[in-house]
Amino acid sequence: MLPCPIAKSTRFGGWHPPIAEGVAVAAALLMAGACAGCRQARPVVAVIPRTCGTALWEPEHAGAASVARTRGLDIYWNAPMSDDDIQTQISLIEKSLDRGYAGIIVAPIETLPMRTPIRRVLARGVPAVVVDTELGIPPGPLLSYVMSDEKAGGRMAARRIGALLGGHGDIAIMGINPPMMSNTARERSFEDTLAKEFPGVHVAARKFGLPSAPEEQQVAEQLLSSGEKIDAIVALSLASTRGAYYALVEFDRERVVKLVGFDQDLIPPIRTGGIDSVVIQNTFAIGRIAMDLMDGEIHGKSGAAEILVQPVLMTRDNVDSPEVRQILNLSWWPTQ
């Protein structure tokens, strides 16, 4: 007889003992079968960037994983295949909630559509860390923000442009994207710094951002073929940086028109000088800090946090520096 309290009882809810015995045996067998697959699961944190498999976002995976390993947390790392697919990103958040993950770290593709999903996450008592943009929801015990310091990035780009042009010249700004607060912060900081510190640099054209590099390439092509004098281009997004660069190569003007971009993507043109510099986000540090905050939120030890991470201006001179290589590191797996 199995050592089961039910089986020891001579009466079971008024049933005759043999019935109780039979039921007990069946229940024990069923429980034994069910518990054969039981396993103590580690808490899982969903980390959902704008997309996966890129130089911009894989370091976030590495940073988050480096902290998760030391805190006994597992990571679910997935994202839309395209960095403009907000609907898929929202679906991944909903899927993470349904699966009962312990927390969600997300880098919203757009600011406004992500408000409701994140509010729902918080309403379910699931902690969240929002990366790279502020949603307008105040931080609290369950919500923190980790962002690249876009104002600092804007200042870096402005000072680089000012230095490249010697304080005088005409520039174009591409990739302006009002739905993303972080992009707006970049743009405003860039223009404020330029106006204050380099009043001789004139913004000749401002172009809205488009989702893909080819579309941005068309924008740049039109810009370069418009006859307007352009000494430098500041591209505020990854797609606009790539599109502008392709257009400069296409028009054979990459040595003439200086290009300062944002967000790490193409590395070889920086070595060749085709792209002068790129303000890169330290997504490795962002991932680390986000997971650290998440661990605190899961264990109720974290207060409201809004942390800014300094970006780095990547140029031909520092592309192989330890600092930049650390940022570009994508080893999310444990290293022996």
Added chain:
Amino acid sequence: MTQAVRRISLAVACLAAGALLVAGGARFWRSIGRHRPSGPQQVSLEKQDDWQAFGGTWQYADGVMRNNSDERGAKLMTGSTELSDYSVEADVLLLGQYGDAGLIIRASDEEEGVDAYHGYMAGLRDLDNTLLLGRADYGWREYIARTVLPRVYAQQWYHVKVLAVGCDFAISATAGNGATTAAAIEDPGCIRSGRFGLKSYNTGAQWRNVEIRPASQEDLQAMIGNVRPPIAVPVQFPTGVEPAPYDKYFEPIQRDLAEHRTDVSAQPISSLRLLSPNATTTVTVHGAVTLTSPVLFIQDSTGGLAIPSSHPHAPLLIGDEIEAKGDAELNDFSSQLHNADVRLLWSHTPVPPVAVTASQAATGSFDAEYVEIEGRLVDKRQDGDRGIVLMLSEGSQDFLALATQTGTATQFQHLKVRSRLRLRGICVVDSHYTHDLTPFAIFLPSFNDIEVMAGPPWWSAGHIIALVMGTLVLILIGLTCYILIERWRMQAVLEERERLAHEMHDTLAQSFAGIGFQLEAIRDELGETADILPQIDLAQEMVHNSHQEARRSIAAMRPDHLEAVGLAGALREAAARMVAGGSTVVVRVNSSGSERAIPLRVSDTLLRIGHEAIANAVRHAHPAYIDVSLRFYSGGVEMIVADDGSGFELTDGLEGFGIRGMHKRADSIGARFTVRTAPGQGTAVQVAAPLPPSLLRSSWRRLRFGLLGRKPSYGHPL
């Protein structure tokens, strides 16, 4: 009876254990049965039902599986997750630049996403001319990037093979000229089993002649020779970060850009609606390909456009950025481009769909655009080899969905009318497609663009009837179980009582008889003059009374006796025993109404109450008559024990005459208990007990007869 209960209990336990064993055995059998492929197997690409797509736009034709999308990380999977040591090989062709394509092995937990699976992928990448092998665990670890000489060309077939034995992995790629590139690694802590599939990244691709076969160490040695594969070390940095030689990563892009100059006078697609409707205008537009077949559709950020007749310079894939120059034709609700010269500008990730409602799509504002839309399936039909047609409805709008793919018979059959579907496809309002039946139609790039959100609602007439029937059956089963259990419990009580009756008969009654004999002997010995005779006579009478009492109790405790003579008979016998021995009390027992079977529990309780009432009358009321009557009525049975004796003052306490005990007994069967009496007016004890409805009872009788093989008892007790 106890044995029957035990048998049933054991049967339940055995069934549960059996179910577990069967489940476990099936799993074990599956695991050993599918541990290895049984031999070389050509994998059918045509049966798309056997494959599961995770992203991509998959199409089969002429022995070739093709992904028409530049999506990053599109997968098409098949096989069992129990497969362990095996090799997969296939001819692979990359359709575009800057991407990779190949084979996945030992995979599990696949989802849509760039690296969203656990497993290994081996393939060719034309960005840096490499044969690659890596491991995905919802993140990519690249172990091998071996240069392929002279290079990896798009639009050329290569034979790719990947083999896994234990934790050793070998890969090879053979070009059309026979040149083979091979490499191998050992991945300690490897994934040991999983299914296989096709994968492409950032480019479309084609596969043919897919084969799977079991693999062994000998097969591994045949691929890499007699050397141990090196331990796998993942690369630390993304492609293109290494300082030198970085040219190899950039050369294809430079090469392509040299031919890339576009027409800067290209117009936004939405602006075509502003052209003159009276003259043919030649225009240039740029856009991303959203559908290639049966009609080419492109889309820019302002709108979409159909290009029914085109002359592409290269095969087009979904996601490709193209430049199209042709004659704009303005229709009622949309524009088209005819005689278009189409030039591929760039490969790109496909544009995501815009989520719209049927009402929004019906306005025509999303004509020729890639949309995501939901609707309830109203009708479906297969149109020969031309594909499938679905009719959907959402709110106040109906619309069609058209798919041209073949090999999806099972998927089509699995679509149930009244299911809620989410579709991704091109919204078209042209009457050529809608036949003016619906405001718009959706062109589905593949059958995988249909997602079943919810099956048909359950409240169909058939389901409701089934639910009601099921509920009734459950109630019947529950009721049956309850009655069975109650019966088993009662039987156990009666068995115990019968055992006690036998004990009393063998001990107490025998002792009383013995004492009586001894007293009789003493009396005979003493003679008639002894002073102690009155005491002896009193003792003899007491022993006699006690003996009678014991016999009555024994009789009342024997359900078999009750069963044999029935309730009325048992009451008659009990009364006769009590008045035997010179009493002048006349006992009359009668039964009226339509006699029905009385459950044992009820008949036993009535008998014991009757005993008590008759005994009270005999002992205390000194009546001339005792009338015992049983009356059956539609809802139950009523028993009245009435006498014409002395009666008594009925007080609230009901302390005497065992009335409290009788009342409690009556309560235990839900019966109404009444005592009517007054000094000099006799006493009537009335008990009205409910009986189960006759329909259920007859059902129960039949069921019991069937289950236990016992004849139904229509007498007393059940």
